Amino acid sequence: MTERGTSLRQFTTFGIDANANCVVEANSADDLITLFKNDPNAKVLGGGSNVLLNADVHSTVILIRILGRDIVCEDEQHVWIRFGAGETWHDIVSWSVDQGWGGLENLALIPGTVGAAPMQNIGAYGVEQNSVFDSLTALDRTTLTEAPFDAPSCEFGYRDSVFKHALRDRAIVTSVTYRLSKQPIVNTAYLDVRNELAAMNVASPTIRDVRDAVVRVRTRKLPDPRVIGNAGSFFKNPIVTADQHDALKALHPEMPAYAQKDGTHKLAAAWLIDQCGWKGHRRGDAGVHANQALVLVNYGAATGAEILELAYDIQASVLEKFNVELEREVNVW
Numbered sequence: 001m002t003e004r005g006t007s008l009r010q011f012t013t014f015g016i017d018a019n020a021n022c023v024v025e026a027n028s029a030d031d032l033i034t035l036f037k038n039d040p041n042a043k044v045l046g047g048g049s050n051v052l053l054n055a056d057v058h059s060t061v062i063l064i065r066i067l068g069r070d071i072v073c074e075d076e077q078h079v080w081i082r083f084g085a086g087e088t089w090h091d092i093v094s095w096s097v098d099q100g101w102g103g104l105e106n107l108a109l110i111p112g113t114v115g116a117a118p119m120q121n122i123g124a125y126g127v128e129q130n131s132v133f134d135s136l137t138a139l140d141r142t143t144l145t146e147a148p149f150d151a152p153s154c155e156f157g158y159r160d161s162v163f164k165h166a167l168r169d170r171a172i173v174t175s176v177t178y179r180l181s182k183q184p185i186v187n188t189a190y191l192d193v194r195n196e197l198a199a200m201n202v203a204s205p206t207i208r209d210v211r212d213a214v215v216r217v218r219t220r221k222l223p224d225p226r227v228i229g230n231a232g233s234f235f236k237n238p239i240v241t242a243d244q245h246d247a248l249k250a251l252h253p254e255m256p257a258y259a260q261k262d263g264t265h266k267l268a269a270a271w272l273i274d275q276c277g278w279k280g281h282r283r284g285d286a287g288v289h290a291n292q293a294l295v296l297v298n299y300g301a302a303t304g305a306e307i308l309e310l311a312y313d314i315q316a317s318v319l320e321k322f323n324v325e326l327e328r329e330v331n332v333w
């Protein structure tokens, strides 16, 4: 357990200035228990890559730094690895690829920690973490006991899980176990990944090639939070009914939309925002990224309130133009 002062600025990728009563690293479940006994209202942060600080935090902020990579069991086809919640996500993706174990490679370079990955069921390039998820352990902050969760009890959905609803702020993830494949089949369903592999002159990609392709695409397309503050996609891609989709398509035939298995359609939030003229918009130090309309950025000294106000205005204009509600993906504190 290490105290890290009171400033939160360096602990979220938006780089927003705000303070907590104190910031402390937890290296074990026992540390968490001690910290929650001291401050039952303490909040937890992993890599801070999905949090917008809108105010000072009047409690302890616990940085989850629980490490560990343990083989739980294996058979001829799979290996089950338990990762500590504080492991850096991209490091465990790369490490798994280096072992020859497949399943996580499409999720390379997503910032943040293992423990936060199930919260919004992170996803990218055609894969979500629940496709290889086995189970997790979480500490219940009210009873201070750890309990296992299997996949059904996590209620994973698109950027969603039970930890964003009934168990929000209650279950603190301490480890996650993934079932990785020893005979991986690569997923190159996404055009960006296929194009990048072609540019790399790779005809029969391995998981390493897919990881490298994803890293190259992401490095080119997404703003690096070390250079410009951001939390990735600020909004989720909205899901609309078939009727809503048909009505919108009639008005905007060029609108991108992806049919879902349940008959609904997923729209591209970035396209909707772009159509409302927001791409590249800047208001003080808060802005909409010039190449990625879905990414709100802090050019340096923006406050959380300024970013949030911009987000509200974007939501209002998308609602007015398309009658579609954009839901925030980022957690606001």
Ligand SMILES: Cc1cc2nc3c(=O)[nH]c(=O)nc-3n(C[C@H](O)[C@H](O)[C@H](O)COP(=O)(O)OP(=O)(O)OC[C@H]3O[C@@H](n4cnc5c(N)ncnc54)[C@H](O)[C@@H]3O)c2cc1C
Residues within 6 Å of the ligand: 013, 043, 044, 045, 046, 047, 048, 049, 050, 051, 064, 085, 110, 111, 112, 113, 114, 115, 116, 117, 119, 120, 121, 122, 123, 124, 171, 172, 173, 174, 222, 223, 224, 225, 230, 231, 232, 233, 331
């Ligand atoms: C440039 C960029 C690109 C991104 N790309 C993607 C992408 O492609 N796909 C995607 O899905 N996301 C993406 N994200 C969002 C973000 O990286 C993920 O949501 C990531 O999982 C957040 O991890 P974190 O450790 O930083 O979480 P934090 O931001 O620290 O926390 C997020 C939330 O989870 C809670 N939390 C954190 N750790 C725990 C824990 N151990 N137990 C319980 N609650 C916890 C926090 O209290 C908070 O409410 C991107 C972000 C950035 C900055």
